[in-house]
Amino acid sequence: MAKAKPKSKTVYVCGDCGAEHNKWQGQCAECHAWNTLSEFVVQPAPSAVASVGARRSGYAGEATGAPRVTALTEVAATAESRALTGIGELDRVLGGGLVDGSVVLIGGDPGIGKSTLLLQMLGSLGEALAGLYVTGEESLAQVAARAQRLGLPLGPLKALAETCIERILEQAVAERPRVLIVDSIQTIWTEQLTAAPGSVSQVRESAAKLTRFAKETGTSVLLVGHVTKEGGIAGPRVLEHMVDAVLYFEGESGSRFRVLRAFKNRFGAVNELGVFAMSDKGLREVPNPSAIFLSTHSGPTPGSAVMVTREGTRPLLVEVQALVDQSSLGNPRRVALGLEQNRLAMLLAVLHRHGGVAAYDQDVFVNVVGGIRVQETAADLPVLLAVLSSLRDRPLPEQTIAFGEVGLSGEIRPVPNGEERLKEAATHGFKRAIVPKANAPKKTKVGEMQVIAVERLAEAIDACI
Missing domain, CATH: 3.40.50.300 (P-loop containing nucleotide triphosphate hydrolases)
Structure with missing residues (x-):
């Protein structure tokens, strides 16, 4: 008598988290997303004999035989x-x-x-x-x-x-x-x-x-x-x-x-x-992508700051622009393009508490030129400098770059690869750099660029505005 062929099974898989369910339902029980379940037909597993035959008749180069546990020291360290x-x-x-x-x-x-x-x-x-x-x-x-x-x-x-x-x-x-x-x-x-x-x-x-x-x-x-x-x-x-x-x-x-x-x-x-x-x-x-991410202004412009960000192994010069205007709303707007909006709100609170500059009644708009997204904390200091420059309607000194993380207590914290960032800025002709003290080189100059090391937010504000 021939053996009955095993039947296929239908399950419902969540498109967001991949969780499986026995029946369709509106909400995924694992990630709680709505309307993400789709039907999936599970085929019966082949027999052991069929599996061995499939392995032996597979694509060229497929290993045959049962796998075994191997110590990593026995594995040849060959580059891909x-x-x-x-x-x-x-x-x-x-x-x-x-x-x-x-x-x-x-x-x-x-x-x-x-x-x-x-x-x-x-x-x-x-x-x-x-x-x-x-x-x-x-x-x-x-x-x-x-x-x-x-x-x-x-x-x-x-x-x-x-x-x-x-x-x-x-x-x-x-x-x-x-x-x-x-x-x-x-x-x-x-x-x-x-x-x-x-x-x-x-x-x-x-x-x-x-x-x-x-x-x-x-x-x-x-x-x-x-x-x-x-x-x-x-x-x-x-x-x-x-x-x-x-x-x-x-x-x-x-x-x-x-x-x-x-x-x-x-x-x-x-x-x-x-x-x-x-x-x-x-x-x-x-x-040379730094050239397209920097706007060409005819002269110093309020609300503009240049930073050196790092994408993978490449340092990039990026312009951060800010516009601060009197708000007519009870809840002023905080709009960030290319940056995390929650971090912008946090930085404005630090600017008020440790910089003595209040922006709670101002609409603040921040944009990273060129459509690039900056995901590292090195943008904290240039963002605050651009906001302060727009608020006071006073441009930053010409040919100035800045980078550094701003802590909640007002300290300027270092960021990785500070020396490479400074060299990239010097290559593009910048003359001044405002950087965390821990990122400052032993010499006060990198090429023709003067390096100003700061430890607190108030020092960075005094150095440029």
Whole structure:
């Protein structure tokens, strides 16, 4: 008598936290998010004999036999194999190039340039590194038209218009590309599930198959991901945990500059930054991004301060602008663009308590020029100096930069890599620097730049205003 085939099981998975539930409900019991549960069909596990047969007939390079516990001292300390993409800013964000067998997820708003960047990467690789561009949203004619518009050589470029993951992997096994691009993961579906493409179950299972293919064949896989209106990657949160690197493409609407930022990278530094400029011939690298983040004023301007922030391994000069105006509201507004709004409120309280300057009846607007987001505490001191400059309508001294963390007791605390920040400012011609005393070099000058070391907020105010 034939053994009955085990039945599949239906569970409901939360798209935010990945928790599983036996039945659908409006609110996730784990993260308490509403309307985030999606149907997921769990297939029965194959038998032991089938599993062994699948391992023996898997992709080339897959290890056979049962795993064993190994001491790390026995593991060969070999560096991962990398391949340069030919785009310096992309290589910087990736940590030095594409790693063989890595899976990279690239997200960003529609029209920001994700497909353009990846197509340009394949064009720069050319015949040196065979690539395959899989499109699930466009036709092959549209991809070819974009490549012609970008001026890329069409000969080495190979494309496939397909959305079924099984057929994509069949073509990938036959072509054996070194780089596989899937645009986008939300359009891919698998025959093993009945859910619609883009659902939690389809995205997770398709990404799992692509990740397994990358690890077993050594192919570098790049996935394009849609983003939600909140700015996160659409689909299950577990998708970002499965991949090796998560990159976000950012840019202000109406601006031609684009910023590529790494939020996760198992093979390099996180928060690394790459800057591009969009032109009619595609994306162009910006090797000196400090120049675009600094506004060119005809003379000293109240409410403007320049700081040296650090993104990954790169110091950047960024202008912070503040506008302080008498408020007509009972609750004055605190608006921060490029900074954390709660931190701005805290800094204004420190300015009142330890600087003797009250802004409780003023509307305060703070903006970081260029659309960049500053996430480190080195922006505390320049933000307060810009606010004070606008409030008193007195510009800061020309060619002055500042950085430093401001504590709740009014002390100016040091920040990492102070010497590198000073050298970057001196390279761009700045003459004065207001820095924490612990970050000050032994000499009072760095090149032609005078360094003013301060310990308290009142000292920094007296030094510049």
